Amino acid sequence: xxxxxxxxxxxxxxxxxxxxxxxxxxxxxxxxxxxxxxxxxxxxxxxxxxxxxxxxxxxxxxxxxxxxxxxxxxxxxxxxxxxxxxxxxxxxxxxxxxxxxxxxxxxxxxxxxxxxxxxxxxxxxxxxxxxxxxxxxxxxxxxxxxxxxxxxxxxxxxxxxxxxxxxxxxxxxxxxxxxxxxxxxxxxxxxxxxxxxxxxxxxxxxxxxxxxxxxxxxxxxxxxxxxxxxxxxxxxxxxxxxxxxxxxxxxxxxxxxxxxxxxxxxxxxxxxxxxxxxxxxxxxxxxxxxxxxxxxxxxxxxxxxxxxxxxxxxxxxxxxxxxxxxxxxxxxxxxxxxxxxxxxxxxxxxxxxxxxxxxxxxxxxxxxxxxxxxxxxxxxxxxxxxxxxxxxxxxxxxxxxxxxxxxxxxxxxxxxxxxxxxxxxxxxxxxxxxxxxxxxxxxxxxxxxxxxxxxxxxxxxxxxxxxxxxxxxxxxxxxxxxxxxxxxxxxxxxxxxxxxxxxxxxxxxxxxxxxxxxxxxxxxxxxxx
Numbered sequence: 001x002x003x004x005x006x007x008x009x010x011x012x013x014x015x016x017x018x019x020x021x022x023x024x025x026x027x028x029x030x031x032x033x034x035x036x037x038x039x040x041x042x043x044x045x046x047x048x049x050x051x052x053x054x055x056x057x058x059x060x061x062x063x064x065x066x067x068x069x070x071x072x073x074x075x076x077x078x079x080x081x082x083x084x085x086x087x088x089x090x091x092x093x094x095x096x097x098x099x100x101x102x103x104x105x106x107x108x109x110x111x112x113x114x115x116x117x118x119x120x121x122x123x124x125x126x127x128x129x130x131x132x133x134x135x136x137x138x139x140x141x142x143x144x145x146x147x148x149x150x151x152x153x154x155x156x157x158x159x160x161x162x163x164x165x166x167x168x169x170x171x172x173x174x175x176x177x178x179x180x181x182x183x184x185x186x187x188x189x190x191x192x193x194x195x196x197x198x199x200x201x202x203x204x205x206x207x208x209x210x211x212x213x214x215x216x217x218x219x220x221x222x223x224x225x226x227x228x229x230x231x232x233x234x235x236x237x238x239x240x241x242x243x244x245x246x247x248x249x250x251x252x253x254x255x256x257x258x259x260x261x262x263x264x265x266x267x268x269x270x271x272x273x274x275x276x277x278x279x280x281x282x283x284x285x286x287x288x289x290x291x292x293x294x295x296x297x298x299x300x301x302x303x304x305x306x307x308x309x310x311x312x313x314x315x316x317x318x319x320x321x322x323x324x325x326x327x328x329x330x331x332x333x334x335x336x337x338x339x340x341x342x343x344x345x346x347x348x349x350x351x352x353x354x355x356x357x358x359x360x361x362x363x364x365x366x367x368x369x370x371x372x373x374x375x376x377x378x379x380x381x382x383x384x385x386x387x388x389x390x391x392x393x394x395x396x397x398x399x400x401x402x403x404x405x406x407x408x409x410x411x412x413x414x415x416x417x418x419x420x421x422x423x424x425x426x427x428x429x430x431x432x433x434x435x436x437x438x439x440x441x442x443x444x445x446x447x448x449x450x451x452x453x454x455x456x457x458x459x460x461x462x463x464x465x466x467x468x469x470x471x472x473x474x475x476x477x478x479x480x481x482x483x484x485x486x487x488x489x490x491x492x493x494x495x496x497x498x499x500x501x502x503x504x505x506x507x508x509x510x511x512x513x514x515x516x517x518x519x520x521x522x523x524x525x526x527x528x529x
Contacts, residue, residue, distance in 0.1 A: 159220060
């Protein structure tokens with residue numbers, strides 16, 4: 001007998017709800033958008049409204065049910081992933097005190113630097129589990145920024161939540177912090193929670209960073225769990241709003257990229273590049289090998305039976321969109337213009353730091369740099385160079401992971417962009433000089449559905465669900481000639497990456513960079529003519 005569940009994926013700009021059957025796969029899906037609040041006066045600012053999220057969730061769920069042609073009472077479980085760290089402060093009855101600090105809000109870069117500095121000064125072991133550098137994209141830095149800039153709301157603070165935990169808490173009608181679910185995925189990667197180190201960082205450390213963090217540890221209780229644990233069942237209020245049942249179970253949530261990797265078919269020895277507005281790079285290990293500069297090594301994240309490793313780029317698809325926007329066109333149209341480009345043809349070498357560096361430098365103060373501009377360069381040239389640049393950056397991350405014991409046998413390009421941009425997939429294959437696997441079909445919200453199926457006891461393991469539900473992969477093989485060109489370009493990129501990006505770097509020799517870029521571009525154009 002088949003089982004029906006709902007998989008939910010909260011992205012940066014919209015929520016996707018899909019209805020899945022354990023035998024027939026995806027039955028229907030729907031997307032609902034919500035606004036992202038930015039300020040032209042402050043490029044680090046990015047917030048969203050909880051009310052907007054929940055209104056969109058209700059709309060998308062009811063539309064997905066209608067498209068699937070199933071009654072809401074048939075849905076046995078609903079699992080939800082979200083962006084992160086997307087942090088919301090809450091007050092009495094766990095009601096929001098403010099909007100979410102979205103994952104891409106970097107206003108807390110000063111706070112992150114203070115946390116990093118104090119962690120090393122006091123030899124806090126937890127900092128090594130998140131790569132040695134705390135980020136402005138993570139929980140404590142965002143919460144400290146909020147405390148410093150909202151003095152009139154401080155007294156009302158009862159707790160703070162990651163989006164994935166708060167949405168589960170709200171859907172289950174939970175009103176007390178102690179009963180709320182806390183995702184080990186979210187709290188381990190972004191809040192330095194570590195079971196082996198006593199949970200969250202100690203009170204003495206937090207108050208040493210800033211007395212405003214005094215008492216915060218006590219305000220973050222809850223049921224810290226992996227995603228194979230049930231958070232609760234839908235409340236009557238939310239069962240009615242979603243068109244589901246109060247018997248529908250809700251497992252503990254996680255971050256979108258982690259469950260996207262599950263939906264893309266990740267196995268031990270795989271690395272998944274979840275490529276969207278940014279890129280999250282997700283790996284699995286049976287060992288707890290610490291990797292300097294990554295976003296976390298957390299037992300129980302991604303697959304509850306393994307150790308999850310997260311790294312990534314702070315900007316990818318949004319770089320492509322920004323290039324197109326400045327040119328008065330779309331990224332899709334520009335992508336059509338570069339289908340015949342050869343490696344290094346543009347003569348440009350682009351650093352993908354438009355939104356700072358997430359890994360391995362963990363430096364939000366960086367900005368994008370493009371080397372090699374000439375008067376004839378076009379927006380299409382810049383797009384191709386940006387794709388090459390994100391591939392080079394990915395290679396730096398994968399090399400760092402391999403240097404510290406992570407097994408990288410297969411590389412899977414997941415997320416939305418690889419589904420519609422084969423040029424990107426081929427560039428990645430050539431730059432990394434390894435085959436790139438791309439799922440043959442849409443896997444958005446499939447990872448969520450797999451955890452919903454586990455909650456409904458439709459499959460005994462993640463692997464069993466993957467074998468039944470995950471699509472096969474298309475394979476992009478590296479072209480030897482292009483790979484040879486990219487070896488030359490990568491050596492330049494790597495030198496510039498660490499030379500310009502590391503805070504403590506000394507002067508680097510760059511006099512050969514522009515002549516070398518020009519020579520490589522001339523050779524590429526000759527081959528294409």
